[in-house]
Amino acid sequence: NAGVMQNPRHLVRRRGQEARLRCSPMKGHSHVYWYRQLPEEGLKFMVYLQKENIIDESGMPKERFSAEFPKEGPSILRIQQVVRGDSAAYFCASSPPGRGGTEAFFGQGTRLTVV
């Protein structure tokens, strides 16, 4: 059973370009979470999705950021018109159905560098 797969591992974008980060959850997991980690800081929750639904996007910046988890395929975190401040590590986690904070499994992260 493969773990949570994120790609690419490293992504370099020029200011103003778009960044697309992909996350394939573990088999059988229907919950996906995206987190952002700035240098020397802990993870900050961005968005929680289930298949075809955004459950909680309270941590997502209001502009330029969007996330989806389609019926088929990976979850996508999309950042439009990237700026230097978007440079960070973005982690995806997945968990099986159920509530109450079931253990989440994390991917290796995508390190975005905006130049």
Next chain:
Amino acid sequence: SQQGEEDPQALSIQEGENATMNCSYKTSINNLQWYRQNSGRGLVHLILIRSNEREKHSGRLRVTLDTSKKSSSLLITASRAADTASYFCATTPGGGADGLTFGKGTHLIIQP
């Protein structure tokens, strides 16, 4: 502000000694989890303790939870060089909400 706050921010000890890290949080929780992150890697889940539990063990790890003080501690016994990593506590809020909230972490260095 961060829900979980780890203390200390950094800790350096000799191999073989015990390492203790603390975590405080602000609101009611369903459970609290500890994660480890090796440099440049993703997080690895270590242990989950539910709000109705006071202590939990897993190998060399011992976690305590004091809901009256809104705090938790992670003890690593007989530390090894491979334990060098950052350790994060994460809380799941009460009230049925999902999504983990992480602190900034404790960076643990084990000196050989």
